Amino acid sequence: MIPRGQAAVSEAAQEIDKLMGLHPKGFDLSLDRITRLLSILGDPQKKLPPVIHVAGTNGKGSVTAFCRALLEAGGYSAHVHTSPHLVNWHERYRIGVKGGRGQLVDDAVFAEAVRRVAAANDGQKITVFEILTAVTFILFSEHPADAAIIEVGLGGRFDATNVISDPAVSVIMPISLDHQPYLGDRVELIAAEKAGIMKRGHPVVIGKQEYDAALDVLMSTAERLNCPTAVFGQDYMAHEEYGRLVYQDEFGLADLPLPRLPGRHQYANAAAAIRAVKAAGFTVTDTMMEKALLSVEWPGRLQRLNDGHLMANAPAKAEIWVDGGHNPGAGEVIAEAMANFEEKQPRPLFLIIGMINTKDPVGYFKAFKGLAEKVYCVPIRGSDAMIDPVILANAAYDAGLVAEPMSTVSEALEAIKEGAFEQAHPPRILVGGSLYLVGDVLADNGTPPK
CATH class of the missing domain: 3.40.1190.10 (Mur-like, catalytic domain)
Incomplete structure (x- = not known):
């Protein structure tokens, strides 16, 4: 392969x-x-x-x-x-x-x-x-x-x-x-x-x-x-x-x-x-x-997607960010950045997260308690080491978050889109938890690093 x-x-x-x-x-x-x-x-x-x-x-x-x-x-x-x-x-x-x-x-x-x-x-x-x-x-x-x-x-x-x-x-x-x-x-x-x-x-x-x-x-x-x-x-x-x-x-x-x-x-x-x-x-x-x-450029780390194939599945005027940080320390700095964005421009925050089984998902998710509206947990394509989305959703729940397993990033984006009418502002979406997941997203989006 x-x-x-x-x-x-x-x-x-x-x-x-x-x-x-x-x-x-x-x-x-x-x-x-x-x-x-x-x-x-x-x-x-x-x-x-x-x-x-x-x-x-x-x-x-x-x-x-x-x-x-x-x-x-x-x-x-x-x-x-x-x-x-x-x-x-x-x-x-x-x-x-x-x-x-x-x-x-x-x-x-x-x-x-x-x-x-x-x-x-x-x-x-x-x-x-x-x-x-x-x-x-x-x-x-x-x-x-x-x-x-x-x-x-x-x-x-x-x-x-x-x-x-x-x-x-x-x-x-x-x-x-x-x-x-x-x-x-x-x-x-x-x-x-x-x-x-x-x-x-x-x-x-x-x-x-x-x-x-x-x-x-x-x-x-x-x-x-x-x-x-x-x-x-x-x-x-x-x-x-x-x-x-x-x-x-x-x-x-x-x-x-x-x-x-x-x-x-x-x-x-x-x-x-x-x-x-x-x-x-x-x-x-x-x-x-x-x-x-x-x-300075550093793809896949708090990178905003402004165009690409996946944007078509997202709610209108949504912000989509990708970040491959995957441990509790990374979760803290990413959550702080999301909180700073919220101060400047309020938007409901949704997470689309996939992780591998050598990581601490509860430690990562804890940083987003009180900040994220909901977590959608997804598999990592082609990875034998991924955490099953159901297990990952349970970890998010243990960290105090509302979570739901999904089969793909696109399916998660569609779910966010379906609920967008209930929100006063377009959503802010963070896709992350793994560099492998972020890599797949950038490849699917048609925006690989250059």
């Missing part, structure tokens, strides 16, 4: 499909296999431009997007690795363009890199993510750029990206409970795993942390490794003032526009990116910051 949402004509997707049949899915946290493979390939991870290495439970994708926007605003070329993808495998690899906007990897180049890495591995035990991480290093080492922004896949210490021995800066974004079977069931244990990307003597930027226990672990690790460290709220900060973003660090203060990405949580994410790019050794001007904040 061709992976979720991927066009059958993609040569790279077909190569990856072959690997999916040969190697185990999921995670098997170890650096032994990736280290062996990279050695055969000539250690491409040692031939990268300056690396901004990003970990965290929430916000790492947004800070990656802000870092890219900042560098490109300064005329720098930046490679970007993120995971998972929403619609196409190619989204994981953006190749930097000098003086311009980075482009998703060319399909033929991507497919050839996958074949090379698979041949070097020669059938040895490995995970597909590890092969795709090796592809990252091949692509980024063979295409010149000024920087490489590399997002951790899972955790940090044993993540396949953590073969990077001399990052220009390690960035640790907010830490909360997620992937507990792999990383531990307490935030301090998860923080210790994320802190594993810190390297002795190399700069570290710590994003805004909700839990003191996580912050204590991160700061003590950085101190033990003698890492120059910048901590949000202590060494740099950002806040809204008179409709502007005020950023401040030891280098000075900047009066900036609010970020294009919606939600107040993006203020701290933008601040972490600014401080990280500076720590990586790049000059950051006020002009760069202003341009970056106004141009």
